[in-house]
Amino acid sequence: xxxxxxxxxxxxxxxxxxxxxxxxxxxxxxxxxxxxxxxxxxxxxxxxxxxxxxxxxxxxxxxxxxxxxxxxxxx
Numbered sequence: 001x002x003x004x005x006x007x008x009x010x011x012x013x014x015x016x017x018x019x020x021x022x023x024x025x026x027x028x029x030x031x032x033x034x035x036x037x038x039x040x041x042x043x044x045x046x047x048x049x050x051x052x053x054x055x056x057x058x059x060x061x062x063x064x065x066x067x068x069x070x071x072x073x074x075x
Contacts, residue, residue, distance in 0.1 A: 001060065009056040017049035 016022075026041045034040055 001057070005060070006057070009060065010053055013049050013053035013056060016052045017045050022048050 022045065026044060029041045029044060030037045
C-alpha cells in the first residue's frame with residue numbers, strides 16, 4: 001500500500017466519520033446528561049474514523065491479494 005493510497009483511505013475515513021448519522025449521534029451525546037460530553041463525542045467520532053479506516057484498508061488489501069491469486073492462476 002502506497003503512502004498516497006493510505007492517505008486517501010484516511011481522508012475518506014475522516015469524511016465518513018462526519019456523516020449525518022454520526023453527527024446525530026454526536027449531537028445526542030452532547031445534549032445528553034453526561035459528565036464529559038465533549039470527550040465522549042470525540043471518542044465516538046474517533047471510533048467511527050478508525051472503523052472506516054480499518055475496513056477500507058482491509059478491503060483494499062483483501063482485493064489486492066485476490067487479484068494476485070487470480071492473476072497467478074491465469075498465467
